[in-house]
Amino acid sequence: MLTQRQLQVLQVIIDEFIHTAQPIGSRAIAKKGEISFSSATIRNEMADLEDMGLIEKTHTSSGRVPSERGYRFYVDHLLSPIRLSQAEMQRIGLAFEKDYIHFEKVVQESARILSELTNYTSIILGPEVFNSTLRQIQIISLSENTAVAILVTNNGHMEHRYFNVPKMMKMSDLERLVNILNDRLAGVPLIQLKEKLYGEITELLMKYSEDFESTYYLLQQALLEEQPVKLYVDGISNIMYQPEFKDIEKVQSLFTVMEQEDEMVNLLRKSDEGIRVSIGQEIELDAMQDCSLITATYTLDNSHLGTIALLGPTRMDYSRVISLLNVLSKQMSKSLDGLY
Amino acid sequence: MLTQRQLQVLQVIIDEFIHTAQPIGSRAIAKKGEISFSSATIRNEMADLEDMGLIEKTHTSSGRVPSERGYRFYVDHLLSPIRLSQAEMQRIGLAFEKDYIHFEKVVQESARILSELTNYTSIILGPEVFNSTLRQIQIISLSENTAVAILVTNNGHMEHRYFNVPKMMKMSDLERLVNILNDRLAGVPLIQLKEKLYGEITELLMKYSEDFESTYYLLQQALLEEQPVKLYVDGISNIMYQPEFKDIEKVQSLFTVMEQEDEMVNLLRKSDEGIRVSIGQEIELDAMQDCSLITATYTLDNSHLGTIALLGPTRMDYSRVISLLNVLSKQMSKSLDGLY
């Protein structure tokens, strides 16, 4: 268990390091005035904190730097929720004043705000289809042999999927097909479309459709193709202005993974409700050793819709970022609810 | 005018520098065997080439490096079209064997191929709407007060635009409106929708629509909002593996502009038919001083649809890249033509 004074020392070290990115010495802490003991006393406390693995030296005679465990402790126990500044509130307020007509705009604007206000990289994931059910299917012919299927969901989303129309299939066949589908598939969760199709619909189709083969193929294309969830990234260059990334090789490997969308999607998918902080090693990607990832979720009608995250150095301004994410995820949810 | 030997020397210097990124000395050129004169002779030629501004020294006693003018000369006069390797042809062939059903997939795959085969950054722009005319409008209701307009163009594209439905407007009103629009706007180029609307349609609407104000507002949202043209980037991290970007500050400023989509769009818009090479300063962006940009265009039914480009260091493998772009832009056009 940590003494009151040790807590104080740890807090000062981390707060200071977060802003300067420089190792902190005992003398510097003593001079800051928040702790009125001599540097020698503080040195002793620091030795203890180091034994506990909460801080580290960069070399034998250097000042101390928070360890990952230190950050973890800080996030779990020392975080003081911060009031956003006037300017920040204004920036957010202004953006959400407009009434957006489209989901995507809300998300993009949110990503922009996050990266702007923090100078970290913001990543937003969504919407996930877990909770949406199909309301309606429409098919629009584009050319002789291609068409697009528009899937409208209960929560007012729209997806479109292109497909080839078999030669022998007429528009009237298509229409009949759409009617069958609308009849049978309305209300079905999008992720269950596949099994539903394999199940009951198949039989039905065999009865009604003259050319089962090609109809089936068509449906495969139009309904079953996995629609990858979208990823919005903003301020990706911000992170390389951080002093921990003055070494180009780190930037290289970081950017190389960030280019792999599926990796990023996996990363963000792990987040559960509420705010979650992953520090350094806790992120499973080697290239993000020196990073922390903070995720929050946003909702539509109280059900999980997507994830909003910030990626920065482990030396992140946790208090501020968490407050900001809290505010923003709520704003997003509110704005989205208002949309439909 | 350059002598034969000077041309040779210049060619060797540039070819060599493109692959090593190191200044080339007279001795190295002599040893390469392509020119059977002594290093002293070559030294004299090099001095001349430098006087003409085609090559430069990095310091008083260094070897030579191509200047921007040198690259320009090289591109204009010394380029030898290169046969793509078996592996490259295969990579491309395989990708275009599949019959895509959607424009976007073709573009994304092309961008991927380009950055993979060159290790530069590929940027693709498009499709532009210049040449497409409206074929059909459909409106799909999403929720009580939102709907989406689907615009289908003559060349089989689809755009969708969300909009708010005024409270007092019923579905039947909407349907009537759509009919009017389809009647009057079919065949109109997308970029002229605006003026058409201001012109003849307005009168018509005033007659038929009970609530002109809100109808007009609706149309504004649904039809007139500028739809930004899409930008696909692939292999953005490739460029920072180039030795000219070992300095992080260059990477920072480069990535900072590349994040500004409109800047990039402007850049690519400048390209005209055929292949165009912009070297260093010729690109108007400061952050791209050390870069070259090579653009080509792709078409649909022989009319300009979009731009495909590669961004790399000025020390780019021009011959290879140009051959590759040639092949790929044709393949894209072909694949797109087959699509509709």
Added chain:
DNA sequence: GTTAGCACTCCCTTATTATGAGTGCTAAAT
């Protein structure tokens, strides 16, 4: 329990010195 004092460590900066690749010029050779 706290603090002053001190020896010690190691990073960082600056200065110094090779080393070597490459040049320009001159004079000799072809």
Added chain:
DNA sequence: ATTTAGCACTCATAATAAGGGAGTGCTAAC
């Protein structure tokens, strides 16, 4: 008139050394 060998000179780069300074751990005194 070209071409080439020879040589002095330049300058980046790497390696080495030296000094300064921030910071530590430990001991002994307060």
